[in-house]
Amino acid sequence: MSDLHDLCSFGSRPVTDAYVAQLSYYLKSGIPSTYTVEEAYNYTHDITEEASTNTTPLHLICTNLPEDLTEDEVAVCNHMVQILFEYGAGWSLIDANNETPGCILIRRKMNHLPIYKQIVEAGVRAELLLRKVGEFDMEVIEDTDDLNHDQFGDAVPDLVETEGTPEDVQKKEVANNTSTEKESEAEEQPKAENEVDDAPDAPSQNQESYLSTKLEYVDNALVTKDRKDGVMMAWETDLMRLGCDSLFKGAEIEQGEIDSEVNILNIGFGMGIIDTMINELKPTKHYICEAHPDVLAKLKKDGWYEKPNVVILEGRWQEQLDELLSSGDVYFNGIYYDTFSEHYHDMLDLFDYVVGLLKPHGVFSFFNGLGADRQVIYEVYKELVEIDLANYGLKCTFKSIEVPASTLKENNKSVWDDVKRSYWSCPVYYHPEARFIDI
Ligand SMILES: C[S@@+](CC[C@H](N)C(=O)[O-])C[C@H]1O[C@@H](n2cnc3c(N)ncnc32)[C@H](O)[C@@H]1O
Missing domain, CATH: 1.25.40.20 (Ankyrin repeat-containing domain)
Structure with a gap:
């Protein structure tokens, strides 16, 4: 000392x-x-x-x-x-x-x-x-x-x-590769014995590698077949309910006046939890954008292609939304974003499409897992996303929700028991809801 x-x-x-x-x-x-x-x-x-x-x-x-x-x-x-x-x-x-x-x-x-x-x-x-x-x-x-x-x-x-004289002021900091959700700077977390390192080309880090990785639907989760990375898990169901409720708030043009055409876009089907909720509320058009072949196969098997109000956009949102925006065919009352193996800079790119595709009274929401494997980083990203959305003319508010105790690793029995890497370790979820500022 x-x-x-x-x-x-x-x-x-x-x-x-x-x-x-x-x-x-x-x-x-x-x-x-x-x-x-x-x-x-x-x-x-x-x-x-x-x-x-x-x-x-x-x-x-x-x-x-x-x-x-x-x-x-x-x-x-x-x-x-x-x-x-x-x-x-x-x-x-x-x-x-x-x-x-x-x-x-x-x-x-x-x-x-x-x-x-x-x-x-x-x-x-x-x-x-x-x-x-x-x-x-x-x-x-x-x-x-x-x-x-x-x-x-x-x-x-x-x-x-x-x-003594410190010769080197370089320090190791928490890696700043915060992802948009189901993965983030987990390499900085203490590793469980069965946990493998996240190389830059690991499916959780790299889209190309993720999209060519086999997925598996197991009890209460969608995981990568070999590594058992959690892509989506049923414990998030309440959070998806919040997301769905937020999207339909964008159906209201003014107090009490509901839009004659209510269009919803969900990016990332996963287990179809939020899409099932959305579809039950019978929007005029329900767009689902999904990139992974195994998830698209599940959509087919479960009859989503036959639903009259559903439009499936097969492929990555980066390409699909570009086409949709250029076509000028549809604008949305609600847009939800929840993908895997993407990073915060991807989300920043998405904001361009959100402001182009959202109706003036529409709502944008997303699964907020930014930095969620370390609470202080989660709070930094909460502030950042608020600043970034404000730069796009969107005001983002957050509702704080306690997450199930089973998501906290210190619990004896946790949702991560059969999953190789966890993507969540915060006691509170900040549910985001963003609207254009002058609405
Ligand atoms: C976490 S899951 C979504 C879970 C969903 N919210 C639910 O309620 O079940 C993420 C999904 O996003 C998909 N995905 C990942 N990157 C994508 C991209 N660039 N474009 C479209 N879909 C993507 C994944 O294949 C996966 O099905």
Whole structure:
């Protein structure tokens, strides 16, 4: 531990502005805000190997925040975190317990504190920035060898000097490959013994590979045949009911006035749970877009092709919706999106079609599994999707629903028992409903 780490462990009370002054002093002196306990240890023990975990000052703050903080102390701690972020602290770095700072606050039931909100906001900023960097193909400096580390020298307090100079400020963060749903950054989760790694070409990560993978309908689930990845599971039935109810809200033109033609589009048939609900409500036209051959075979077998009001769009929505939009034949009161093996950037592409195909009073909803295998990431993506939809002129509101306890892995008997990888580990589901802003 260095002096910086000691400071963030709150050895003395009360926590006053002296903490802020000391923290600012260390950071101004050149100690990186992401200087880890592991790096300090390796330095003092002459270990050259890079540590695989990152216990940063922010982790220490979240771990050591006293539970009985006064209001004034909360304000000071919040200020410390603000300063750490100004100096580039990472919101999603993982410590030896596989926890981000936000995970620690959640575990300690301290996520009502403003520090947690700062962490979520830092996550949103980081994601928006990364996207811009990607858009413009900008170079990110990763090799810090040629940066001037001497800045760390004379100015730092004695104890820190003896504890060492961090040579490398690169850190491993939670992978930012958040998917739109039934998979996300699970490689960062502790792996069960029978769990296999998610290579970039694994069906859960890669559409081409998914679409050529055999699927199997088993009790209460649709899974990939070999790996037993959960594509769709019956525990989501209540969430599908919410989705279906939202779609039909878009049938109302004005209060009490129902549209003469109610058209619904569902993207991703899976187990047909939401489509069964939609069809029972007899929309004028019920479009189903589905890409996987095994699921299309199921649609055929179960007679969906013969239903008079059903139109099946065979293929990926990326191609099918393009044709539909160009034809100008149909506009929808409700659009639902729930696919597999797609990522958030796919969903951003979908928004172009949503605004083109939705009637002015229509509703867009989706299975909100964005980042749902880690609660803090789930909350970051809740904010992000709200911002992104607003950029398309859609206001997204969320209803919070408790999910069945059987979806939480810590339970003795869980829905994941026969499934190789889980895609959900949050206690609350945020059900989204988006409408055009001036409606
Ligand atoms: C999670 S399931 C949908 C479950 C459905 N909401 C239900 O209630 O049963 C996802 C479905 O999306 C389909 N899918 C995946 N990518 C797609 C794409 N690009 N276009 C159309 N369908 C896709 C999958 O084959 C799968 O059937």
